[in-house]
Amino acid sequence: xxxxxxxxxxxxxxxxxxxxxxxxxxxxxxxxxxxxxxxxxxxxxxxxxxxxxxxxxxxxxxxxxxxxxxxxxxxxxxxxxxxxxxxxxxxxxxxxxxxxxxxxxxxxxxxxxxxxxxxxxxxxxxxxxxxxxxxxxxxxxxxxxxxxxxxxxxxxxxxxxxxxxxxxxxxxxxxxxxxxxxxxxxxxxxxxxxxxxxxxxxxxxxxxxxxxxxxxxxxxxxxxxxxxxxxxxxxxxxxxxxxxxxxxxxxxxxxxxxxxxxxxxxxxxxxxxxxxxxxxxxxxxxxxxxxxxxxxxxxxxxxxxxxxxxxxxxxxxxxxxxxxxxxxxxxxxxxxxxxxxxxxxxxxxxxxxxxxxxxxxxxxxxxxxxxxxxxxxxxxxxxxxxxxxxxxxxxxxxxxxxxxxxxxxxxxxxxxxxxxxxxxxxxxxx
Amino acid sequence: xxxxxxxxxxxxxxxxxxxxxxxxxxxxxxxxxxxxxxxxxxxxxxxxxxxxxxxxxxxxxxxxxxxxxxxxxxxxxxxxxxxxxxxxxxxxxxxxxxxxxxxxxxxxxxxxxxxxxxxxxxxxxxxxxxxxxxxxxxxxxxxxxxxxxxxxxxxxxxxxxxxxxxxxxxxxxxxxxxxxxxxxxxxxxxxxxxxxxxxxxxxxxxxxxxxxxxxxxxxxxxxxxxxxxxxxxxxxxxxxxxxxxxxxxxxxxxxxxxxxxxxxxxxxxxxxxxxxxxxxxxxxxxxxxxxxxxxxxxxxxxxxxxxxxxxxxxxxxxxxxxxxxxxxxxxxxxxxxxxxxxxxxxxxxxxxxxxxxxxxxxxxxxxxxxxxxxxxxxxxxxxxxxxxxxxxxxxxxxxxxxxxxxxxxxxxxxxxxxxxxxxxxxxxxx
Numbered sequence: 001x002x003x004x005x006x007x008x009x010x011x012x013x014x015x016x017x018x019x020x021x022x023x024x025x026x027x028x029x030x031x032x033x034x035x036x037x038x039x040x041x042x043x044x045x046x047x048x049x050x051x052x053x054x055x056x057x058x059x060x061x062x063x064x065x066x067x068x069x070x071x072x073x074x075x076x077x078x079x080x081x082x083x084x085x086x087x088x089x090x091x092x093x094x095x096x097x098x099x100x101x102x103x104x105x106x107x108x109x110x111x112x113x114x115x116x117x118x119x120x121x122x123x124x125x126x127x128x129x130x131x132x133x134x135x136x137x138x139x140x141x142x143x144x145x146x147x148x149x150x151x152x153x154x155x156x157x158x159x160x161x162x163x164x165x166x167x168x169x170x171x172x173x174x175x176x177x178x179x180x181x182x183x184x185x186x187x188x189x190x191x192x193x194x195x196x197x198x199x200x201x202x203x204x205x206x207x208x209x210x211x212x213x214x215x216x217x218x219x220x221x222x223x224x225x226x227x228x229x230x231x232x233x234x235x236x237x238x239x240x241x242x243x244x245x246x247x248x249x250x251x252x253x254x255x256x257x258x259x260x261x262x263x264x265x266x267x268x269x270x271x272x273x274x275x276x277x278x279x280x281x282x283x284x285x286x287x288x289x290x291x292x293x294x295x296x297x298x299x300x301x302x303x304x305x306x307x308x309x310x311x312x313x314x315x316x317x318x319x320x321x322x323x324x325x326x327x328x329x330x331x332x333x334x335x336x337x338x339x340x341x342x343x344x345x346x347x348x349x350x351x352x353x354x355x356x357x358x359x360x361x362x363x364x365x366x367x368x369x370x371x372x373x374x375x376x377x378x379x380x381x382x383x384x385x386x387x388x389x390x391x392x393x394x395x396x397x398x399x400x401x402x403x404x405x406x407x408x409x410x411x412x413x414x415x416x417x418x419x420x421x422x423x424x425x426x427x428x429x430x
Numbered sequence: 431x432x433x434x435x436x437x438x439x440x441x442x443x444x445x446x447x448x449x450x451x452x453x454x455x456x457x458x459x460x461x462x463x464x465x466x467x468x469x470x471x472x473x474x475x476x477x478x479x480x481x482x483x484x485x486x487x488x489x490x491x492x493x494x495x496x497x498x499x500x501x502x503x504x505x506x507x508x509x510x511x512x513x514x515x516x517x518x519x520x521x522x523x524x525x526x527x528x529x530x531x532x533x534x535x536x537x538x539x540x541x542x543x544x545x546x547x548x549x550x551x552x553x554x555x556x557x558x559x560x561x562x563x564x565x566x567x568x569x570x571x572x573x574x575x576x577x578x579x580x581x582x583x584x585x586x587x588x589x590x591x592x593x594x595x596x597x598x599x600x601x602x603x604x605x606x607x608x609x610x611x612x613x614x615x616x617x618x619x620x621x622x623x624x625x626x627x628x629x630x631x632x633x634x635x636x637x638x639x640x641x642x643x644x645x646x647x648x649x650x651x652x653x654x655x656x657x658x659x660x661x662x663x664x665x666x667x668x669x670x671x672x673x674x675x676x677x678x679x680x681x682x683x684x685x686x687x688x689x690x691x692x693x694x695x696x697x698x699x700x701x702x703x704x705x706x707x708x709x710x711x712x713x714x715x716x717x718x719x720x721x722x723x724x725x726x727x728x729x730x731x732x733x734x735x736x737x738x739x740x741x742x743x744x745x746x747x748x749x750x751x752x753x754x755x756x757x758x759x760x761x762x763x764x765x766x767x768x769x770x771x772x773x774x775x776x777x778x779x780x781x782x783x784x785x786x787x788x789x790x791x792x793x794x795x796x797x798x799x800x801x802x803x804x805x806x807x808x809x810x811x812x813x814x815x816x817x818x819x820x821x822x823x824x825x826x827x828x829x830x831x832x833x834x835x836x837x838x839x840x841x842x843x844x845x846x847x848x849x850x851x852x853x854x855x856x857x858x859x860x
Binding site for chain 2: 312353
């Protein structure tokens with residue numbers, strides 16, 4: 001049984017590749033070539049019946065991922081599934097289940113069963129939760145335990161894994177030598193660092209990366225090489241530890257690709273606006289054009305409650321510079337586990353960023369939708385405007401709540417509508 | 431009586447310039463020099479007692495303007511004053527009164543009286559409203575009427591005027607030759623175009639710009655040369671009409687500066703993300719480094735209900751490329767007259783954009799606030815985090831609504847807090 005990557009390399013166009021070619025209006029042969037090069041990934045576990053596969057990478061629409069999952073103080077599976085539905089309805093292209101609450105495997109299986117889009121996880125969370133239960137401390141976890149979770153989750157049908165294999169002893173040394181404001185803000189990265197420091201041992205995912213590759217290959221799971229050392233403060237961005245990790249990820253990617261396993265690379269994080277583009281270029285250069293999956297970037301640290309906006313700014317810039325996949329950030333970031341409403345707002349903000357970037361990237365159909373919207377605005381065709389909007393609910397509510405004098409204008413300008421005035425003077429229709 | 435510009439040129443540092451120097455932590459002599467060059471403006475009508483003057487331009491904190499004002503279908507003066515207070519509380523540095531409802535002069539005077547920050551208007555609105563009342567049609571307005579509103583508003587104490595003097599016959603010709611999706615989306619621009627086309631006459635503000643200068647000089651009003659031909663669809667951005675107008679504004683600026691009148695230049699509008707920076711460079715080059723006051727830019731047309739986000743993206747990029755003054759856009763844009771809640775959300779989104787840009791610009795104190803926030807995050811000092819946040823209300827509410835297991839973490843990760851794990855393994859405090 002071949003992986004998507006092996007199929008592409010041997011010249012075969014899989015049904016999923018064909019579907020993506022159709023969805024993106026790109027020739028199947030071009031999709032195949034880019035999968036073969038590794039500039040596009042197609043995350044799909046071979047055990048999964050996946051209703052809406054999607055491609056991530058070069059020339060494709062920028063995709064949006066939404067994280068859901070339980071937490072120690074909130075383990076309601078049904079509520080997480082509601083969040084998933086809200087995210088997908090708002091336009092998320094992929095989901096990640098980051099559960100750390102009660103019954104992690106049960107939660108995951110329930111989510112996978114109902115999830116029509118590619119689903120990712122961070123398997124080390126389960127390892128750590130089980131480790132705490134069994135041994136009482138992270139440092140007691142045995143090397144083997146890290147791989148048990150991978151195997152279990154692979155069997156469940158997870159489509160992509162975040163693996164923090166770049167948090168090496170060398171990278172931790174870089175962190176010690178070049179101190180940060182916030183050392184490690186990735187949960188997976190922090191767990192691994194604690195285990196490694198306490199045991200004076202190398203990262204098991206790095207040390208035994210072949211075992212990661214083996215599992216990924218058997219199930220055709222896409223590896224999302226995690227940035228365990230992503231900056232959590234703009235002052236820490238693009239530092240020695242971050243770049244050391246990125247270089248390691250570039251090497252690990254080669255090894256995975258050589259074995260026929262698809263790879264994407266995860267990126268920051270909190271990054272000042274003038275370093276966002278460089279971060280994308282750095283990743284594309286060091287990691288051979290691999291799809292770049294960014295969390296944010298958040299362009300300032302001081303806007304808790306509005307980090308969907310700080311991330312939309314960074315995400316739009318990153319994606320227009322070449323990032324391929326935006327992990328949403330909700331208004332709840334840094335404050336609490338997101339609610340359904342937070343999830344919806346987060347997805348919409350990321351979709352705005354993705355679409356703004358797609359216009360710059362020249363993605364098929366992106367600019368055309370804006371033009372159609374502007375034509376509808378010119379005609380004051382409200383129904384059409386709503387149908388073309390990224391979110392149709394809120395604009396309808398907004399308009400309904402106001403009382404424009406006549407039906408064709410809005411209450412901002414009323415009869416002094418600039419568009420109406422302008423059409424009158426240029427004698428363009430009504 | 432000298433204007434701020436004339437004072438600066440003759441080597442005098444006015445009390446307002448001194449105050450700005452202190453607020454921005456820049457030497458008074460540097461502020462004076464930049465006012466003299468015209469790279470900083472200090473909008474203040476000499477008739478006004480202005481509690482919080484602010485400077486706009488080179489090396490200063492990026493400023494945020496919030497528009498308020500009545501509309502034909504909503505003419506509640508008290509409500510507009512509430513909006514003003516909400517905007518200033520949320521951090522707006524300046525206000526514009528764009529009233530077009532009943533009792534425009536009364537509304538303006540009520541607002542000016544209570545407005546502690548620089549206040550701008552678009553005087554042509556009043557001209558057109560009076561013109562409609564008196565003559566029944568825009569085209570009947572007499573040349574002189576355009577200047578009557580300027581004089582009236584100057585006497586009331588308005589600090590800066592938007593004057594669409596660049597909507598010339600030549601620019602309208604460019605619009606005809608290079609058709610747009612949305613011809614004119616500026617109200618002032620559309621009114622002038624209708625009047626000019628109907629009467630086959632040149633723009634009175636352009637034709638008699640000396641009269642504009644004369645009024646501005648007598649009251650020391652800063653001219654904000656309006657972009658009546660700003661693109662209202664990303665497909666129309668950076669086109670012949672827009673650039674023709676910008677060139678005219680550059681020439682008019684010189685004339686105003688030669689007479690001792692301060693000038694800033696207004697900019698777009700709807701602009702694709704990859705043209706935002708070029709628009710700033712174009713303005714700075716053509717207009718001799720004049721402060722650039724942008725509306726957005728909105729980086730996509732398809733997000734009604736979320737144009738505070740589309741504008742935060744464009745505004746952050748524009749400001750980090752050198753734009754100096756962001757006109758907020760609220761979630762109500764394209765849909766209705768904003769409510770108080772819309773105003774607040776709009777100001778906060780713009781302030782996020784401005785601050786993200788200020789980090790890149792290297793503005794005094796900008797990055798330091800992010801560092802302080804990240805330090806507070808590291809210590810899980812919630813009180814400190816709230817006090818450093820751009821908006822303190824929402825994060826408090828968010829945290830209050832959730833139930834983290836222990837008081838020092840949040841409900842996202844609970845005890846699996848990456849920051850706590852990381853501090854434990856690097857043995858940094860609690």
